Amino acid sequence: MSVTPAQLDAFFERQRELLAKERQAEIDQSSLLISNCSPKLLERKGLALLGLAVVQVNIGLGGKSLIELERPAAHHTSTSFPPHSFRPGDLARIDEGSTSSQAPRSKAAKAKPGASKDKGESTGTEGVVYKVSSTKIIIAVDAPKSDSKSDELDIPEHCWVVKLANTVTFDRMDQALERMAKIMLGSSDSTSSVPNPNPLQRVLFGLAKPSRPEDIGEIQYFNPSGLNPSQKQAVKLALSAPELALIHGPPGTGKTHTLVEVILQLVSRNKKVLVCGASNLAVDNLLERLLPHKIPLIRLGHPARVMNDLQDATLDAQADKSEEAQLAKDVKKEIEALMATLAGGPKGKRVKGAERRKMYDEVKELRKEYRKREGVVVSRVVNDAKIILATCHGAGGRQLFNRSFDVVIIDEAAQALEAVCWIPILKASKLILAGDPLQLPPTVISSNERKKSSTKVTKGASTAKLATDKGKLKTTSKQAPPAKPTESNSSDSEAEEGDKENEDTSFTRAVTAKRMGQLIPPKSLETTLFDRMERMWGDGVKQMLNIQYRMNDTICAFPSSTLYSSKLVSDPSVSARLLLDDHTDKDAAQDTLGHPVVFFDTAGCEFYERVDTASSDSKSSLSVDEGSKCNANEVEVVKAWVTELIACGVPANEIAIITPYQAQLSLLSDSMLPTYPGLEIGTVDGMQGREKDAVIISLVRSNDKREVGFLKEKRRLNVAMTRARKHLCVVGDSGTVRHGSPYLKKWIEWLEGNADLRFAGDA
Ligand SMILES: Nc1ncnc2c1ncn2[C@@H]1O[C@H](COP(=O)(O)OP(=O)(O)OP(=O)(O)O)[C@@H](O)[C@H]1O
Numbered sequence: 091m092s093v094t095p096a097q098l099d100a101f102f103e104r105q106r107e108l109l110a111k112e113r114q115a116e117i118d119q120s121s122l123l124i125s126n127c128s129p130k131l132l133e134r135k136g137l138a139l140l141g142l143a144v145v146q147v148n149i150g151l152g153g154k155s156l157i158e159l160e161r162p163a164a165h166h167t168s169t170s171f172p173p174h175s176f177r178p179g180d181l182a183r184i185d186e187g188s189t190s191s192q193a194p195r196s197k198a199a200k201a202k203p204g205a206s207k208d209k210g211e212s213t214g215t216e217g218v219v220y221k222v223s224s225t226k227i228i229i230a231v232d233a234p235k236s237d238s239k240s241d242e243l244d245i246p247e248h249c250w251v252v253k254l255a256n257t258v259t260f261d262r263m264d265q266a267l268e269r270m271a272k273i274m275l276g277s278s279d280s281t282s283s284v285p286n287p288n289p290l291q292r293v294l295f296g297l298a299k300p301s302r303p304e305d306i307g308e309i310q311y312f313n314p315s316g317l318n319p320s321q322k323q324a325v326k327l328a329l330s331a332p333e334l335a336l337i338h339g340p341p342g343t344g345k346t347h348t349l350v351e352v353i354l355q356l357v358s359r360n361k362k363v364l365v366c367g368a369s370n371l372a373v374d375n376l377l378e379r380l381l382p383h384k385i386p387l388i389r390l391g392h393p394a395r396v397m398n399d400l401q402d403a404t405l406d407a408q409a410d411k412s413e414e415a416q417l418a419k420d421v422k423k424e425i426e427a428l429m430a431t432l433a434g435g436p437k438g439k440r441v442k443g444a445e446r447r448k449m450y451d452e453v454k455e456l457r458k459e460y461r462k463r464e465g466v467v468v469s470r471v472v473n474d475a476k477i478i479l480a481t482c483h484g485a486g487g488r489q490l491f492n493r494s495f496d497v498v499i500i501d502e503a504a505q506a507l508e509a510v511c512w513i514p515i516l517k518a519s520k521l522i523l524a525g526d527p528l529q530l531p532p533t534v535i536s537s538n539e540r541k542k543s544s545t546k547v548t549k550g551a552s553t554a555k556l557a558t559d560k561g562k563l564k565t566t567s568k569q570a571p572p573a574k575p576t577e578s579n580s581s582d583s584e585a586e587e588g589d590k591e592n593e594d595t596s597f598t599r600a601v602t603a604k605r606m607g608q609l610i611p612p613k614s615l616e617t618t619l620f621d622r623m624e625r626m627w628g629d630g631v632k633q634m635l636n637i638q639y640r641m642n643d644t645i646c647a648f649p650s651s652t653l654y655s656s657k658l659v660s661d662p663s664v665s666a667r668l669l670l671d672d673h674t675d676k677d678a679a680q681d682t683l684g685h686p687v688v689f690f691d692t693a694g695c696e697f698y699e700r701v702d703t704a705s706s707d708s709k710s711s712l713s714v715d716e717g718s719k720c721n722a723n724e725v726e727v728v729k730a731w732v733t734e735l736i737a738c739g740v741p742a743n744e745i746a747i748i749t750p751y752q753a754q755l756s757l758l759s760d761s762m763l764p765t766y767p768g769l770e771i772g773t774v775d776g777m778q779g780r781e782k783d784a785v786i787i788s789l790v791r792s793n794d795k796r797e798v799g800f801l802k803e804k805r806r807l808n809v810a811m812t813r814a815r816k817h818l819c820v821v822g823d824s825g826t827v828r829h830g831s832p833y834l835k836k837w838i839e840w841l842e843g844n845a846d847l848r849f850a851g852d853a
Pocket residue numbers: 316317318321339340341342343344345346347348639640778779780
């Protein structure tokens with residue numbers, strides 16, 4: 091291969107540079123927000139929770155203190171949290187403060203997050219979000235260091251919590267990068283213990299072509315009738331590829347389903363498998379599907395992220411069951427009893443002076459002992475597992491230190507930064523990536539900033555459609571013609587039956603095409619390893635899943651034809667599904683439930699967007715927000731449609747409302763959640779991987795300048811429009827949106843031709 095050390099060096103240098111920029115952007119954004127915004131505004135942006143009180147303090151894995159916080163009923167009209175972005179694993183700080191109506195004390199607001207620890211300016215207590223529910227947040231806080239001046243946790247009774255920039259992931263990515271660079275470039279130090287690159291690493295960086303598929307004989311599928319030809323082909327590719335396989339799974343095509351078969355096959359071949367996901371959600375999805383197969387497995391990471399019925403798989407739960415765990419538990423009980431006494435005991439009498447000091451020394455010693463005993467338990471449990479599941483970041487934890495695996499699988503790989511994938515990849519000799527590069531890329535703040543500053547403002551006359559559009563509004567929906575079986579369909583089944591010679595020929599052709607094997611430094615961190623491998627090695631290492639099991643065919647038609655070359659086809663079991671199917675009086679409900687796609691066009695209604703003044707000073711962390719926009723009239727249209735759907739019997743918890751703007755999300759939530767608490771209202775980012783019977787998209791943008799902001803991003807739009815099973819409703823201003831990009835124009839034209847068009851005033 092032609093990749094030179096200079097090219098490798100340039101590649102790693104570029105990654106280094108981009109990661110440093112991103113780390114800084116994240117710290118800056120967080121610091122800027124916290125120093126410039128009032129706590130109330132931070133709460134509105136989903137970055138803080140105010141007016142909390144400590145409910146209890148427990149001891150968790152690693153001897154950490156688990157601080158449980160709630161909104162006291164006495165100080166709030168509702169004990170439920172407002173919409174927020176706290177997730178398990180996030181870094182947060184607990185600061186002193188009173189109720190949400192009073193501004194928390196300024197010492198907290200002054201502290202600089204992200205950099206705070208190093209500069210010693212923080213006055214609160216930092217920790218990691220351990221668990222979040224609608225009314226409770228638990229923060230895991232490290233025990234005070236033995237050399238720390240203050241020997242006790244100083245958690246005020248009334249407090250607030252603010253989200254901090256989490257640089258731990260960057261630290262792990264940097265370490266993985268340096269390790270990978272050393273392996274690939276070799277060490278100048280002859281005594282160094284840096285290994286030579288393994289075949290997988292050579293393929294990843296273009297030093298060698300992927301080897302020919304191995305002969306794996308006939309596969310005895312665990313789920314033979316439940317796999318379609320493209321899924322079987324993907325399993326075959328994943329098992330036979332010596333170093334690398336990519337599984338491209340468009341929405342609802344059974345990517346998780348296929349990965350489960352791949353994992354079962356690998357375990358049956360005695361392979362030790364590390365299963366990672368870009369997010370906790372991706373890992374848990376796989377975990378849920380693997381559990382019924384009763385294979386010894388472990389889920390590393392925050393147990394809080396794991397759904398209740400999956401808790402048994404967590405390291406905590408498994409460690410708890412072992413005999414050695416009882417010894418650790420005894421120590422834990424002692425710590426908890428001492429902590430309770432230190433906190434004042436039932437009568438609220440605080441131990442003081444020398445006695446207090448002595449008790450803290452005792453707690454410190456016990457914590458050390460607890461960690462030691464726990465280490466023994468953890469290592470036993472990890473040894474016994476055949477499958478380890480973790481996020482990519484979590485795979486860099488101490489539990490997997492110096493452990494290696496035959497295969498690492500990364501799900502949602504098209505959403506992960508390349509460097510985070512290197513964390514598990516460094517532990518394996520074979521890699522299977524699954525994902526869809528046509529859905530959301532990883533969130534990258536630094537590149538968004540770059541794009542934002544270079545965005546051209548297109549000025550022009552209003553193109554909003556006039557009210558005369560009313561005349562053509564209530565048309566009958568035209569069903570999109572069902573997508574035809576495609577080339578890829580037939581080639582899938584042919585390949586399934588094809589002989590080895592054919593496979594070899596197509597493989598050779600695929601990996602020797604132009605630009606194959608080139609190592610090109612990425613322009614942005616949005617270029618994922620999945621993208622890069624697809625470009626570097628092409629179809630020879632990839633299999634697309636082409637039958638979707640989620641959407642009515644009309645909902646699927648537009649994304650299929652515009653993004654998946656019409657190769658994405660609907661399984662007959664879902665292609666004609668409608669909300670109407672569940673209704674007994676079909677005639678009465680036809681107009682509301684009988685259309686797979688409805689478009690409420692607000693053009694000409696003068697439903698103009700506005701900038702939300704309360705949150706316009708900076709970006710939200712909930713969505714990639716541009717000084718958040720909202721559109722109150724659209725909220726009314728959405729509300730009227732939701733009310734109609736619910737009146738026709740659609741359960742609220744089968745309806746999701748998606749909007750790209752945080753300010754609109756707040757408006758929608760305030761307007762509808764009190765009446766319909768079961769509704770799911772979220773940003774596009776929060777909906778990837780989810781599905782609902784009915785999905786309503788509120789596009790928000792309506793202005794004379796024809797500005798559409800990040801609606802332009804195809805992949806974002808693709809996620810939004812592919813969440814619905816039976817009914818997709820779009821609310822937006824065709825006059826503004828159609829001018830946003832050629833893709834948006836195509837979509838609006840498609841909606842006009844295929845959706846049940848309605849005038850917004852009809853809702
Ligand atoms: N071959 C199949 N036959 C019947 N149903 C299938 C098949 N493959 C997948 N499904 C069903 O399709 C649905 C989607 O599958 P799955 O959740 O695995 O998809 P996914 O690609 O991981 O979804 P996402 O778009 O959320 O990433 C599931 O209900 C699954 O049972």
